[in-house]
Amino acid sequence: xxxxxxxxxxxxxxxxxxxxxxxxxxxxxxxxxxxxxxxxxxxxxxxxxxxxxxxxxxxxxxxxxxxxxxxxxxxxxxxxxxxxxxxxxxxxxxxxxxxxxxxxxxxxxxxxxxxxxxxxxxxxxxxxxxxxxxxxxxxxxxxxxxxxxxxxxxxxxxxxx
Amino acid sequence: xxxxxxxxxxxxxxxxxxxxxxxxxxxxxxxxxxxxxxxxxxxxxxxxxxxxxxxxxxxxxxxxxxxxxxxxxxxxxxxxxxxxxxxxxxxxxxxxxxxxxxxxxxxxxxxxxxxxxxxxxxxxxxxxxxxxxxxxxxxxxxxxxxxxxxxxxxxxxxxxx
Numbered sequence: 001x002x003x004x005x006x007x008x009x010x011x012x013x014x015x016x017x018x019x020x021x022x023x024x025x026x027x028x029x030x031x032x033x034x035x036x037x038x039x040x041x042x043x044x045x046x047x048x049x050x051x052x053x054x055x056x057x058x059x060x061x062x063x064x065x066x067x068x069x070x071x072x073x074x075x076x077x078x079x080x081x082x083x084x085x086x087x088x089x090x091x092x093x094x095x096x097x098x099x100x101x102x103x104x105x106x107x108x109x110x111x112x113x114x115x116x117x118x119x120x121x122x123x124x125x126x127x128x129x130x131x132x133x134x135x136x137x138x139x140x141x142x143x144x145x146x147x148x149x150x151x152x153x154x155x156x157x158x159x160x161x
Numbered sequence: 162x163x164x165x166x167x168x169x170x171x172x173x174x175x176x177x178x179x180x181x182x183x184x185x186x187x188x189x190x191x192x193x194x195x196x197x198x199x200x201x202x203x204x205x206x207x208x209x210x211x212x213x214x215x216x217x218x219x220x221x222x223x224x225x226x227x228x229x230x231x232x233x234x235x236x237x238x239x240x241x242x243x244x245x246x247x248x249x250x251x252x253x254x255x256x257x258x259x260x261x262x263x264x265x266x267x268x269x270x271x272x273x274x275x276x277x278x279x280x281x282x283x284x285x286x287x288x289x290x291x292x293x294x295x296x297x298x299x300x301x302x303x304x305x306x307x308x309x310x311x312x313x314x315x316x317x318x319x320x321x322x
Contacts, residue, residue, distance in 0.1 A: 010173045011171070011172060011173075012264075013170055013262070014169070014171065044261075045236055049236055049238070050253055051249070051251040052238070052249075052251055056254065057306070057307065058306075058309075062266065064171055077210070090209055090214065092294075093212065093213035094297060095302070101174070101293050103223055103264070103293060106302070107302075107305075109306070122305070130171065132262050135256055136255060136310065137304050138318060140318035141267070142268065143219045144283070147300050148219075149218070149297065150213065153299045154299075154301070157299060157301035160301060
């Protein structure tokens with residue numbers, strides 16, 4: 001292809017942060033019961049930013065992998081979780097946190113909305129994670145058609161939630 | 162809650178950009194057959210960044226809503242698409258592009274992987290959109306349990322794909 005992308009830096013300002021729940025990023029499994037609160041920056045947002053959220057069961061959360069953010073990002077291929085019995089795959093074929101731009105995106109369940117705070121369960125982000133965005137989960141926006149994924153990914157996810 | 166988040170600016174560098182497909186951001190529906198190519202920045206990535214991607218049917222794409230990026234972001238509530246027959250809901254309860262940090266996240270189908278380029282179909286991002294991340298789609302990472310969403314969102318999505 002002849003077109004060369006010309007990337008330019010983009011400045012982002014977190015909309016708030018994760019408060020409570022799991023504190024350590026070293027444990028990688030068992031997130032299903034993790035309860036935490038998503039706290040919006042009160043200097044920029046009021047309760048109207050969250051109005052209508054109570055009509056939803058699930059929220060999509062975009063956050064920043066801030067732990068060890070100074071470490072170099074991975075740009076090539078590696079064994080997921082260092083498991084040499086799994087294939088060596090590119091960073092964009094896995095979900096590791098040392099990825100370029102370090103954005104995590106996950107779904108969780110909404111428990112309660114209070115002003116500019118949301119209690120959620122099942123979010124795989126640690127206490128203090130900066131929030132980049134929140135989006136409603138609509139079934140029409142989920143992947144359409146049959147999914148195909150490698151066997152090792154099922155193994156990796158077996159104890160994740 | 163007593164904890165006050167202290168947001169700090171985060172600098173992101175696009176990993177590449179969307180090439181081809183739909184050019185105008187004004188048309189909001191009918192994305193299902195949109196074909197385009199995701200082109201990685203060749204100065205930072207080699208084909209190993211995408212190795213293993215061929216084992217996947219779907220890709221999750223995070224991109225930047227760069228069209229009208231200089232316009233003020235929405236932080237409160239509004240009628241989605243200006244439809245006053247739909248409720249006025251907060252920016253985080255809808256998926257409009259004038260949102261804080263302007264990150265779009267979507268699923269699409271992988272057609273082919275060639276070096277540092279990926280042909281996809283069904284991505285709702287226009288030609289030239291900066292790419293922030295690509296992630297594999299694994300069924301275990303989709304929302305668990307029954308989804309609940311407002312009626313207006315079904316109406317909005319009826320012609321989207």
